[in-house]
Structures are given as C-alpha cells and as structure tokens.
Amino acid sequence: CGGGGDSGSGGGKDDGKLVLGFSQVGAESGWRTANTKSIQDAAAAAGYELKFSDAQGKQEKQIEAIRSFITQKVDVIAFSPVVTSGWDSVLKDAKDAGIPVILTDRAVDSQDKSLYKTFLGSDFVKEGKEAGDWLVKQNEGKTDPVNVVELQGTVGAAPAIDRQKGFAEAIKANPNIKIVKSQSGNFTRAEGKTVMEGILQSTPDIDVLYAHNDDMGLGAIEAIEAAGKKPGKDIQIITVDAVKDGMQALADGKINFIVECSPLLGPQLMDLAKKVKAGETVDPRILTEETTFTQEQAKAALPDRKY
Numbered sequence: 001c002g003g004g005g006d007s008g009s010g011g012g013k014d015d016g017k018l019v020l021g022f023s024q025v026g027a028e029s030g031w032r033t034a035n036t037k038s039i040q041d042a043a044a045a046a047g048y049e050l051k052f053s054d055a056q057g058k059q060e061k062q063i064e065a066i067r068s069f070i071t072q073k074v075d076v077i078a079f080s081p082v083v084t085s086g087w088d089s090v091l092k093d094a095k096d097a098g099i100p101v102i103l104t105d106r107a108v109d110s111q112d113k114s115l116y117k118t119f120l121g122s123d124f125v126k127e128g129k130e131a132g133d134w135l136v137k138q139n140e141g142k143t144d145p146v147n148v149v150e151l152q153g154t155v156g157a158a159p160a161i162d163r164q165k166g167f168a169e170a171i172k173a174n175p176n177i178k179i180v181k182s183q184s185g186n187f188t189r190a191e192g193k194t195v196m197e198g199i200l201q202s203t204p205d206i207d208v209l210y211a212h213n214d215d216m217g218l219g220a221i222e223a224i225e226a227a228g229k230k231p232g233k234d235i236q237i238i239t240v241d242a243v244k245d246g247m248q249a250l251a252d253g254k255i256n257f258i259v260e261c262s263p264l265l266g267p268q269l270m271d272l273a274k275k276v277k278a279g280e281t282v283d284p285r286i287l288t289e290e291t292t293f294t295q296e297q298a299k300a301a302l303p304d305r306k307y
C-alpha cells in the first residue's frame with residue numbers, strides 16, 4: 001500500500017496480513033505435489049500467512065486441521081476434501097465462528113450450500129466423458145469387443161466417483177466396449193502397480209486400461225511391462241491429470257490419451273480468499289480451464305509444461 005497507506009483490504013490479525021488455513025489431502029500423486037506448490041507459491045506472492053496442513057489422506061486429520069484453524073481464528077479456511085461426505089458438522093462450526101470456507105479441487109456432498117462460499121475445481125464427470133469419447137472414437141465402425149480395465153481413484157473421492165460416471169456414460173455409445181474389471185488404486189503409483197499386477201493375473205484379454213490419474217497409469221505400466229506386454233500397444237492406456245511424468249509416457253507412446261486436470265489453483269484461490277474475507281459475493285462454482293492430449297500434442301507441449 002506504500003507510505004503509511006491504510007492496509008484496508010484485509011482482515012488478518014496484528015499485521016493486517018490475511019491468514020488462510022489450508023487442509024490438503026496428502027501427497028499421494030504428482031498432481032497433489034503440484035497443487036500444493038501452486039497454493040504455497042501463490043500465498044507467498046500474495047503476502048498472505050498460510051497455515052498449511054497435510055492430512056496424509058485421512059479425513060479425520062482434515063477435520064482436526066479445520067477445527068484448529070477455527071480455534072486460531074484464521075480469516076479464511078480452504079481445503080480439498082479427501083472424500084465427499086462427513087463434513088457438515090465441522091463446516092457448521094466454521095460458519096458459526098464466522099469464518100468463510102472455500103472448497104478447492106474436490107467437492108463435498110453437503111446439501112447445505114451455505115456451508116461454503118464457492119467450489120473451485122474441475123468438472124470430473126466431463127473428464128471421464130472426454131476419456132470415454134476418445135475410446136469410442138478410436139473404435140468407430142469396429143465390431144470386435146473392447147475389454148476395459150478401470151483403475152479408480154480413492155474410494156469415495158469426488159474425482160473417483162465422477163470420472164467413473166462420465167466414462168461409463170460415454171462408452172454406452174458402443175456396446176462392444178465393456179468394463180471387465182474396476183478396482184481402486186487410491187490415486188497412487190504404487191497401488192496402481194500392485195492392483196494391475198493382480199488384474200493381469202486374473203483377467204485375460206485386456207484391450208484398454210482407463211486409469212483415473214497418471215500416477216496409477218504409470219504404476220500399471222510397470223506391471224504391464226513386467227508381464228511382457230507393450231503398454232500403449234498391446235494394452236491402450238487412457239489417464240487423467242497430464243502431469244510431467246504422464247505426458248512423457250504419452251510422448252513415448254506408452255500412454256495413448258490424457259485428459260488434463262489442472263492443479264494450478266493457487267492464484268485463483270488467493271483471489272477468492274481476499275474477496276470472501278472482504279465479504280464480497282463470489283460465484284458458487286468456479287471451473288478450471290483444461291484440455292486433452294494425444295501423443296503428438298504431448299510431444300509439442302512437454303517443453304512448456306509447468307508441472
């Protein structure tokens with residue numbers, strides 16, 4: 001604000017700095033790491049005090065963190081809910097304490113929309129649909145069966161629920177495309193590998209793998225190669241996120257199509273935090289921009305990828 005100018009815009013406590021409490025899901029994937037960096041970098045650039053908590057994938061740790069932010073009387077609370085349900089009680093406490101809440105990345109199933117000011121994140125149903133539409137297009141005019149294995153994200157998480165829904169809806173366009181096995185790999189590379197090892201043992205004739213994120217797809221690639229099959233050729237692979245390792249595998253021909261899900265929510269979150277702190281009305285749903293990548297597009301995009 002320059003010489004003695006009134007800080008005006010902000011609540012904050014003693015030094016006028018906006019204090020933001022953020023509860024993060026964990027550090028389960030390349031996407032999550034990039035998301036955390038975006039939030040931390042944007043808070044620093046905005047000059048906000050960020051109280052950051054990593055829940056290691058546990059809802060009870062997120063609820064604990066949110067209660068702690070309420071006790072500390074932060075100006076704004078934001079979080080990415082690891083699963084959709086079980087938040088009403090702690091969100092009511094935040095509301096009763098007069099602390100605005102912003103949902104980032106993942107949604108909650110609370111019926112009471114007054115419990116949070118906005119949800120900033122992707123449309124996961126659309127992401128699943130994009131993945132399914134690509135597969136339908138790949139099989140246009142063909143009649144042979146297409147057996148799909150699906151590696152789902154964390155059980156109960158909004159992206160897992162909605163990416164499954166969007167994909168299943170899209171592939172109805174071709175009855176030869178069938179999901180023959182669907183199992184959670186919890187969004188991690190390690191679990192994607194172990195789950196795929198089991199599926200390769202139990203499920204003959206796999207034509208396609210649809211993984212709800214790059215990390216599970218990359219783990220599955222290790223299992224597919226160990227089984228003596230060529231990922232991207234013997235088994236076509238579709239994933240979601242478009243983090244650097246996924247894009248590299250796409251460019252190398254081991255993945256066939258990636259639907260982007262941007263983790264770079266930090267700057268928009270800081271702008272929203274300032275607005276809700278000032279009592280301004282914000283849109284209840286803010287969608288992030290994202291696209292899709294073929295192998296050729298990945299080769300062109302890789303040099304400029306930020307994450």
Ligand code: GZL
Pocket residue numbers: 028029030031032105106121122159187212213214215240241261
């Ligand atoms: C999506 C995000 C998902 C990513 C995964 O917005 O919640 O969680 O797709 C991450 O990589 O673990």
